[in-house]
Amino acid sequence: MRIRIDADRCQGHQMCAVVAPELFGSDDFGNATILIEGAVPPELEAKARRGAGTCPEQAVIIED
Amino acid sequence: MTTTEPVQDWATDYDIFDPGYVRNPYPVAEQLRGTCPIAHTERWGGSWMPTRYDDVVAIAHEYETFTSQQILVTPLPPQMQEGAYGGVAAPPITSDPPDHHWQRRLILPTFSPQSVAKYEPGTRELCHRLIDGFIATGRADAATDYAQQIPVRVIAAMLGVPLEMSDEFTSWVRGVLEVGLTDPVVRMESRNKIIGFFASEIADRQAHPRENDLITELLGAQFEGQPVPVTYVMGVCNLMLVAGIDTTWSSIGSALWHLAQHPDHRAQLSANTDLWPTAIEELLRAYSPVTMARIVAHDTEFQGCPMHTGDRVLMSFPLANRDPSVFENPDEVILDREHNRHVAFGAGIHRCAGSNLARLELRIALRTWMERIPEFELEEPSSVTWAGGQVRGPRVCTVRFPKG
Numbered sequence: 001m002r003i004r005i006d007a008d009r010c011q012g013h014q015m016c017a018v019v020a021p022e023l024f025g026s027d028d029f030g031n032a033t034i035l036i037e038g039a040v041p042p043e044l045e046a047k048a049r050r051g052a053g054t055c056p057e058q059a060v061i062i063e064d
Numbered sequence: 065m066t067t068t069e070p071v072q073d074w075a076t077d078y079d080i081f082d083p084g085y086v087r088n089p090y091p092v093a094e095q096l097r098g099t100c101p102i103a104h105t106e107r108w109g110g111s112w113m114p115t116r117y118d119d120v121v122a123i124a125h126e127y128e129t130f131t132s133q134q135i136l137v138t139p140l141p142p143q144m145q146e147g148a149y150g151g152v153a154a155p156p157i158t159s160d161p162p163d164h165h166w167q168r169r170l171i172l173p174t175f176s177p178q179s180v181a182k183y184e185p186g187t188r189e190l191c192h193r194l195i196d197g198f199i200a201t202g203r204a205d206a207a208t209d210y211a212q213q214i215p216v217r218v219i220a221a222m223l224g225v226p227l228e229m230s231d232e233f234t235s236w237v238r239g240v241l242e243v244g245l246t247d248p249v250v251r252m253e254s255r256n257k258i259i260g261f262f263a264s265e266i267a268d269r270q271a272h273p274r275e276n277d278l279i280t281e282l283l284g285a286q287f288e289g290q291p292v293p294v295t296y297v298m299g300v301c302n303l304m305l306v307a308g309i310d311t312t313w314s315s316i317g318s319a320l321w322h323l324a325q326h327p328d329h330r331a332q333l334s335a336n337t338d339l340w341p342t343a344i345e346e347l348l349r350a351y352s353p354v355t356m357a358r359i360v361a362h363d364t365e366f367q368g369c370p371m372h373t374g375d376r377v378l379m380s381f382p383l384a385n386r387d388p389s390v391f392e393n394p395d396e397v398i399l400d401r402e403h404n405r406h407v408a409f410g411a412g413i414h415r416c417a418g419s420n421l422a423r424l425e426l427r428i429a430l431r432t433w434m435e436r437i438p439e440f441e442l443e444e445p446s447s448v449t450w451a452g453g454q455v456r457g458p459r460v461c462t463v464r465f466p467k468g
Contacts, residue, residue, distance in 0.1 A: 011415040014177060015404075018341050018423070029169065030176040030420060053403030054345070056121070056411050 001040040002063045003048050005032045009059035016051035016060050020044070024051055024060075032059065075100035079107050080137060080355075080378070081246060086452030090395060093383040102369050108246070109139040111357070111376040112369060117387035117407070119367060120379050123358060124412040129366075130358035130377055131160050132414065136241075137357050137378055137454050141248035149259040152295050154303035157414055164413060166287050171300060171417055174222075174278065180421040183218055187425055190217055191432035199436060199468040203443060206324070206433075207461040211316035214429050218421070219308040223301060224277045225265055236261075237309045245453045255302075262301040266294060304418070311353050312422045314457020315408075316429045318351035319344075321458050322397060323434070324442045332399055334438050337431075343399040344426055349406035350397045352382040353455045356410065381407050382456055440465035 003023065012030035016023070022044055025033045040048045052060035071079050074092050079085065085092055093115045096103050103113045114120050123130045134140050135158055144150070153159070156168035173179060194213050198204040216230045216237075225233075239254025265279060273280045282297045323330055333339055360375040371377065385406045386394040409416035416422065442448065443462040451459050 011412060012172065012419075013409060013415055014420055014423075015345065017177070018345060026177045028176060028178075029172040050402060054405055056405045056407050058405075 001045050004061050006059045006061055009057045011057050013056055015054045019054050020047040020051040023048055075103050078103050078105045080453050086450050090386050102367055111378050113378045115383045117384040117390040120384035121411045123379055127413055129361055129364055131361045132158055133359040135356050137355055138245045141252055144252055152259050152298045155299045157303055170285055175417050175420055177420045180424050187218055187428045191429055195436045202467040203464040205462050206320040207317040207458045211313045215312035215425055216309045237306050240306055241310045241454045242451050258302055262298050308418055310455045312425050314353035314455050315426055317458040317461055319347040319430055321461050324440055324463050339399050345404050346397055346399055346401050348408040349385045349404055352385045352408035353457050355380045437465045
């Protein structure tokens with residue numbers, strides 16, 4: 001599983017970072033960043049889905 | 065424009081200030097979603113009110129049609145656009161693109177999670193001090209003795225203005241967002257006090273710039289090589305005070321009102337503190353305080369409703385967040401709700417710029433309360449009073465607990 005942020009959609013709600021702080025962070029403007037390189041570790045896949053499922057802008061993209 | 069006639073038909077004649085609706089708007093919304101999901105009224109200057117999540121979010125995203133010329137739920141008194149402060153708004157929330165973009169970008173770094181973290185120790189200390197003031201008595205008004213006292217001081221500290229004026233700031237903000245919504249004279253007076261206050265703070269910073277001072281920094285900010293207009297700085301200060309106080313205080317108060325009635329949730333949070341991050345989002349969803357308005361830019365049909373230039377549309381985030389097509393069992397508070405796409409802070413380009421600060425305040429206020437006062441209950445449920453309209457939350461919420 002890989003994750004990315006659609007920067008055109010992200011409005012900086014930071015809800016992904018609230019539910020999955022291991023995976024999602026914030027840039028200087030509060031928009032979401034991805035904190036890992038490469039694939040999501042299997043033990044964090046559920047959290048990645050939760051991060052995506054909690055974004056009001058649907059800006060967290062999961063690529064299985 | 066005012067009316068106090070009881071509502072017979074919520075689909076065509078709703079009243080957001082109806083006392084029963086203010087206390088509990090959710091049954092009305094549930095009924096409307098099934099029959100007339102976008103309601104209309106002529107009351108309070110007239111407005112449309114979508115009740116479905118998808119419609120509210122679509123309006124938030126369609127900012128070219130649904131503009132931010134006015135954002136309060138009742139019309140701007142015409143005399144507010146005149147006089148010395150007539151051009152002062154509350155950017156970026158009152159701005160449309162293209163100006164909105166630079167105005168928002170200038171303030172966002174101030175409110176990033178990294179930036180607001182520095183207010184955490186002071187907020188915690190403040191919460192402890194407030195609890196110290198009433199814990200020995202075994203009772204407190206969770207709304208006025210606690211919730212109301214917190215955001216105003218955090219914002220005052222952030223703006224570098226006197227904390228001793230907290231009660232005045234609170235009264236001015238309520239004058240704009242509560243009393244003033246149905247009383248244009250109070251709205252005018254309160255707004256003029258706020259802008260007048262910041263005009264003198266700005267003059268002071270222009271004469272005596274300060275180190276590590278937000279107002280000084282805003283005055284020195286540039287856009288496309290030019291200093292930003294002073295009316296912009298006044299407007300940002302206005303926004304921070306008005307948007308940063310009533311809203312967060314209402315959220316803290318609603319959450320305590322909920323926890324006072326749910327010993328099971330208190331026990332879960334005490335036993336498992338890992339629940340807090342999702343619990344806070346769930347309390348934000350279930351008791352979202354803020355409704356914002358938009359003004360229709362051109363005649364349009366939205367979901368079959370003929371909307372005309374200048375019409376007001378209410379984006380009720382509280383109602384959107386109870387839509388059963390998006391949230392399973394929406395009226396139930398589920399502390400570890402799995403997918404919680406709530407829009408308590410709005411959506412789209414006007415998403416609450418202060419949401420990271422609000423979330424921090426809510427977390428510290430609730431956790432500190434629960435550490436010090438893990439057991440508490442409403443003294444008399446029927447004595448709880450609510451404000452609504454623009455910002456919904458308890459205004460009197462007396463609780464009792466074992467004396468500490």
